[in-house]
Amino acid sequence: MTDFFRPHHQPAQAIYDAFQAAAKNREGSTLDWITKERNAVWEEAKKQAAILQLPPPTLAMVEQAETYASGSIDYGANWAYKLTEIIQKGKPQ
Numbered sequence: 001m002t003d004f005f006r007p008h009h010q011p012a013q014a015i016y017d018a019f020q021a022a023a024k025n026r027e028g029s030t031l032d033w034i035t036k037e038r039n040a041v042w043e044e045a046k047k048q049a050a051i052l053q054l055p056p057p058t059l060a061m062v063e064q065a066e067t068y069a070s071g072s073i074d075y076g077a078n079w080a081y082k083l084t085e086i087i088q089k090g091k092p093q
Helices: 012-023 033-051 059-069 075-088
Strands: none
Touching (some): 012 033, 012 075, 059 075
């Protein structure tokens, strides 16, 4: 099945994939699923920031991007794009 919302470029694609992998475990989870998803996204975002040689995002930044995306039909993609934007703000001009 084609995922039309999946970003086509890194690091948004890797961040989105981390969210999707964590989201598959929502049903039947005994732990807080949003915390698990945020942590999965945060871990991937830190990896992507390191690849780009940028400062790693904080968990607060991940939560800020998630809040921004809340309620949108393309929630996962918007989360990944907003977090990518936040990470890249640390890029030297």
